[in-house]
Amino acid sequence: MSRSVKLAVIAGDGIGPEVVTEALKVLEAATQTEPVTFDLTHFSLGATRFLETGDVLTDDDLAAIIEHDAILLGAVGGVPGDPRLKNANIERGLLLKLRFSLDHYVNLRPSVLYPGVPSPLAEPGEVDFVVVREGTEGPYVGNGGAIRQGSPHEVANEVSVNTAYGVERVVRYAFDVAQNRARKRLTLVHKTNVLVFSGSLWQRIVTEVAAEYPDVAVDYLHVDAATIFLVTNPSRFDVIVTDNLFGDILTDLAAAISGGIGLAASGNINPDRRFPSMFEPVHGSAPDIAGRQLADPTAAILSVALLLDHLGLSDASARVSAAVTADISARTTSGTGAAEPRSTSAVGDAIVTRLTD
Amino acid sequence: MSRSVKLAVIAGDGIGPEVVTEALKVLEAATQTEPVTFDLTHFSLGATRFLETGDVLTDDDLAAIIEHDAILLGAVGGVPGDPRLKNANIERGLLLKLRFSLDHYVNLRPSVLYPGVPSPLAEPGEVDFVVVREGTEGPYVGNGGAIRQGSPHEVANEVSVNTAYGVERVVRYAFDVAQNRARKRLTLVHKTNVLVFSGSLWQRIVTEVAAEYPDVAVDYLHVDAATIFLVTNPSRFDVIVTDNLFGDILTDLAAAISGGIGLAASGNINPDRRFPSMFEPVHGSAPDIAGRQLADPTAAILSVALLLDHLGLSDASARVSAAVTADISARTTSGTGAAEPRSTSAVGDAIVTRLTD
Numbered sequence: 240m241s242r243s244v245k246l247a248v249i250a251g252d253g254i255g256p257e258v259v260t261e262a263l264k265v266l267e268a269a270t271q272t273e274p275v276t277f278d279l280t281h282f283s284l285g286a287t288r289f290l291e292t293g294d295v296l297t298d299d300d301l302a303a304i305i306e307h308d309a310i311l312l313g314a315v316g317g318v319p320g321d322p323r324l325k326n327a328n329i330e331r332g333l334l335l336k337l338r339f340s341l342d343h344y345v346n347l348r349p350s351v352l353y354p355g356v357p358s359p360l361a362e363p364g365e366v367d368f369v370v371v372r373e374g375t376e377g378p379y380v381g382n383g384g385a386i387r388q389g390s391p392h393e394v395a396n397e398v399s400v401n402t403a404y405g406v407e408r409v410v411r412y413a414f415d416v417a418q419n420r421a422r423k424r425l426t427l428v429h430k431t432n433v434l435v436f437s438g439s440l441w442q443r444i445v446t447e448v449a450a451e452y453p454d455v456a457v458d459y460l461h462v463d464a465a466t467i468f469l470v471t472n473p474s475r476f477d478v479i480v481t482d483n484l485f486g487d488i489l490t491d492l493a494a495a496i497s498g499g500i501g502l503a504a505s506g507n508i509n510p511d512r513r514f515p516s517m518f519e520p521v522h523g524s525a526p527d528i529a530g531r532q533l534a535d536p537t538a539a540i541l542s543v544a545l546l547l548d549h550l551g552l553s554d555a556s557a558r559v560s561a562a563v564t565a566d567i568s569a570r571t572t573s574g575t576g577a578a579e580p581r582s583t584s585a586v587g588d589a590i591v592t593r594l595t596d
Numbered sequence: 597m598s599r600s601v602k603l604a605v606i607a608g609d610g611i612g613p614e615v616v617t618e619a620l621k622v623l624e625a626a627t628q629t630e631p632v633t634f635d636l637t638h639f640s641l642g643a644t645r646f647l648e649t650g651d652v653l654t655d656d657d658l659a660a661i662i663e664h665d666a667i668l669l670g671a672v673g674g675v676p677g678d679p680r681l682k683n684a685n686i687e688r689g690l691l692l693k694l695r696f697s698l699d700h701y702v703n704l705r706p707s708v709l710y711p712g713v714p715s716p717l718a719e720p721g722e723v724d725f726v727v728v729r730e731g732t733e734g735p736y737v738g739n740g741g742a743i744r745q746g747s748p749h750e751v752a753n754e755v756s757v758n759t760a761y762g763v764e765r766v767v768r769y770a771f772d773v774a775q776n777r778a779r780k781r782l783t784l785v786h787k788t789n790v791l792v793f794s795g796s797l798w799q800r801i802v803t804e805v806a807a808e809y810p811d812v813a814v815d816y817l818h819v820d821a822a823t824i825f826l827v828t829n830p831s832r833f834d835v836i837v838t839d840n841l842f843g844d845i846l847t848d849l850a851a852a853i854s855g856g857i858g859l860a861a862s863g864n865i866n867p868d869r870r871f872p873s874m875f876e877p878v879h880g881s882a883p884d885i886a887g888r889q890l891a892d893p894t895a896a897i898l899s900v901a902l903l904l905d906h907l908g909l910s911d912a913s914a915r916v917s918a919a920v921t922a923d924i925s926a927r928t929t930s931g932t933g934a935a936e937p938r939s940t941s942a943v944g945d946a947i948v949t950r951l952t953d
């Protein structure tokens with residue numbers, strides 16, 4: 240008997256539709272032999288939709304999305320500086336709205352430097368770590384305000400909100416991830432010497448939960464020091480657990496050292512499964528190269544691997560990862576040294592071929 | 597007629613005293629021929645002092661320091677995890693207390709990759725930029741609190757406070773710096789898509805002040821994207837202006853790509869000259885290597901160059917920079933390739949010799 244998975248697809252703006260097309264091809268190919276079918280609903284959301292209708296994400300959109308088992312998102316956001324988008328904050332109104340409404344308290348971002356992939360680092364060593372970024376608290380809560388806006392006496396505040404409940408659940412998830420990895424190492428990254436209240440909370444919870452995971456070795460780094468180690472000794476990291484904003488910053492840096500944002504996948508996960516989780520490449524909509532088959536769909540395809548894993552289809556997930564690894568190593572070793580640039584769909588096709596041959 | 601400068605010296609903890617000794621030797625040598633004398637007062641402050649007396653920074657200490665024209669600081673902070681320091685936050689109680697009390701609203705942090713210095717980047721290109729970090733606002737204000745501490749219902753908040761007054765004065769300073777540099781480029785780094793209130797304020801002030809500096813080219817990067825460019829294309833940066841927390845993170849990364857924290861100097865500046873400015877290496881007290889003449893005093897010595905410049909002694913400042921540049925290039929080209937490790941005082945002596953020969 241075949242299980243049916245309702246998948247909401249938000250292709251979005253810019254290169255989003257192109258990379259999602261390839262991701263869906265791969266999803267299909269990887270699950271051909273599995274007892275599962277995907278029932279897709281395409282949602283037109285993002286800057287394009289806003290420019291046409293004035294809506295970013297309506298209550299009806301959200302209600303419809305919640306009916307799904309999972310979400311695949313390409314990228315959202317219009318051309319930077321477009322005056323028509325001035326009053327539409329697509330990031331807060333769509334992307335963060337989904338993450339918060341669907342209680343995506345784990346933002347999972349693996350960083351792997353695949354063999355042969357160039358890194359900006361002279362001696363990257365082995366890069367294979369996962370950032371478990373908190374997704375529903377911290378400075379991202381939108382709890383800010385300003386008075387006397389536009390005047391020389393303006394005061395603008397932003398409140399970072401952190402709860403024991405919110406920190407504990409993500410920390411526990413991170414320990415589970417660490418427990419299941421070979422090196423079993425967890426690094427808390429924060430800025431406890433300056434942000435003493437939120438920092439103490441994170442530190443306390445990590446210490447408390449650590450007692451339940453005696454096999455996991457725990458250490459701590461200030462966020463500023465963590466950026467140094469990411470470029471001088473990335474191999475020291477196995478699992479990083481950190482708050483929403485620090486996670487945002489560290490994962491872009493992590494992507495940069497491990498082959499670029501074109502390879503970085505992410506899962507916005509609600510581990511309770513009360514709401515659909517959402518899988519998306521870390522990259523943005525890159526409107527400058529959109530529609531020209533120039534985008535690398537690998538990050539979107541690796542996000543499909545995370546999606547499959549979340550759905551319990553771990554064999555299919557492993558097949559996608561293996562096909563991507565093989566594709567990447569073929570790119571970098573194919574004869575002349577410099578890889579030929581391939582179109583977005585050529586990359587998708589090559590990975591599909593590996594899955595179906 | 598010779599001018600007398602009252603200099604408060606806070607050697608501090610760990611390697612602080614060692615690097616300050618060398619910095620003072622260099623200060624003396626560089627100003628021998630200048631119509632200036634330095635009148636030094638040594639302040640015993642830091643973890644060592646706290647362990648002896650229980651005081652971090654008394655009102656009397658602060659009042660005495662304020663009587664000086666400038667401050668040279670080595671490094672403060674005890675052995676991480678020392679239980680006796682648990683309730684003494686030396687960072688907030690001393691370092692940040694000085695920066696805030698003395699209205700150090702500009703935290704100036706140049707990054708230069710000197711010829712021959714190894715960088716973790718495979719192709720660093722030319723690295724020569726300055727970060728102008730705000731020093732008295734943002735998430736550093738200490739405006740946080742927690743309820744139900746220690747319980748599963750704890751809530752811990754941190755408030756980032758940003759004012760038009762505070763942002764404008766540092767932005768104006770950054771434009772002045774950019775105006776006086778060859779490339780005249782200024783990049784605002786923030787996270788305007790998420791921190792919309794503080795982000796709008798920063799964006800508005802930069803746009804307003806930019807109108808007065810038509811020669812300066814301005815652009816904007818989100819903080820996450822800025823970390824990517826710092827490792828993939830650092831040459832794109834000339835002057836970065838950013839908030840207190842983003843500046844903290846970016847300057848450690850900047851130090852890492854430009855030869856390490858052993859070379860990174862900083863000035864905590866009160867441009868109004870109502871209070872003494874404070875010059876310090878970016879590195880910490882490194883208690884693990886303290887007292888063994890293993891620390892590189894170069895960052896402290898380059899902080900002396902910033903101090904001299906602040907005092908209007910720009911010739912002496914330039915001589916210190918030139919002597920450091922020459923010393924660094926001698927380290928990296930001296931015969932065998934691998935530089936011999938020199939003691940802390942040997943580095944200071946070598947730079948002094950270049951200044952006095």
Ligand SMILES: CC(C)[C@H](C(=O)O)[C@@H](O)C(=O)O
Nearest residue numbers: 330331334487521789790820
């Ligand atoms: C687009 C933006 C709101 C988002 C974030 O800050 O989380 C992005 O940078 C990311 O990392 O997914």
Ligand SMILES: CC(C)[C@H](C(=O)O)[C@@H](O)C(=O)O
Nearest residue numbers: 432433463687688691844878
């Ligand atoms: C020690 C700490 C409070 C300080 C900061 O965060 O500003 C340090 O990291 C720095 O950059 O000078």
